[in-house]
Amino acid sequence: MAHWLMKSEPDVYGIDHLQHEGSTLWDGIRNYQARNFMRTMAIGDRAFFYHSNAKPPGIVGMMEVIETGLTDPSQFDPSNKYYDPKSKPEAPRWDCVRLRYVGRFAELLSLDGLREQFSVEELPVVRPGNRLSILPVPEGSAERLLALLGPLR
DNA sequence: GCCAACGTTGGC
DNA sequence: GCCAACGTTGGC
Numbered sequence: 001m002a003h004w005l006m007k008s009e010p011d012v013y014g015i016d017h018l019q020h021e022g023s024t025l026w027d028g029i030r031n032y033q034a035r036n037f038m039r040t041m042a043i044g045d046r047a048f049f050y051h052s053n054a055k056p057p058g059i060v061g062m063m064e065v066i067e068t069g070l071t072d073p074s075q076f077d078p079s080n081k082y083y084d085p086k087s088k089p090e091a092p093r094w095d096c097v098r099l100r101y102v103g104r105f106a107e108l109l110s111l112d113g114l115r116e117q118f119s120v121e122e123l124p125v126v127r128p129g130n131r132l133s134i135l136p137v138p139e140g141s142a143e144r145l146l147a148l149l150g151p152l153r
Numbered sequence: 154g155c156c157a158a159c160g161t162t163g164g165c
Numbered sequence: 166g167c168c169a170a171c172g173t174t175g176g177c
Contacts, residue, residue, distance in 0.1 A: 007162095007163085009163090030161090031162090031171095031172075032172080033172090052162080052163060052164085053162085053163055053164080056164095057163080057164070111164080128164090128169090129163090129164080129169060129170050129171090130162095130163085130170085131161080131162045131163060131164090131169090131170060131171070131172095132162090133162080133163090
């Protein structure tokens with residue numbers, strides 16, 4: 001089981017939305033590197049939910065991958081913000097996964113806090129200027145993170 | 154195939 | 166609101 005970090009803006013889709021829905025299709029990913037990470041996800045993988053463009057940005061909760069290899073339906077919908085006219089149904093360009101809500105942590109662990117605890121090698125999200133919305137979390141770092149974050153609620 | 158222009162992300 | 170990073174696009 002691998003660990004990931006997945007970003008979303010809380011105003012757009014935050015942990016509250018996911019908790020309410022129970023599970024969600026992680027659609028709208030239009031970056032090849034992030035897409036390629038999603039393609040390597042397996043059912044049962046865990047993902048830290050990270051609030052980006054938040055004050056402060058940081059980790060707020062935990063998700064679990066429950067379906068993989070799904071075609072992102074938003075790419076074919078002209079009225080969708082993520083519509084991609086270059087993607088054809090016979091050769092879809094963008095995938096997504098389905099994630100379920102596992103829980104939230106008692107407190108947000110901010111990006112500043114992460115930088116105090118982890119090097120860029122240990123946790124790529126702390127790299128200055130990083131913009132990737134899906135990142136791997138090395139296993140040793142995942143364990144340390146879980147210890148820092150405390151129990152899920 | 155190069156590269157300038159442009160758009161998006163996300164921290165600050 | 167600004168800016169850096171960086172991916173994409175399109176002219177040549």
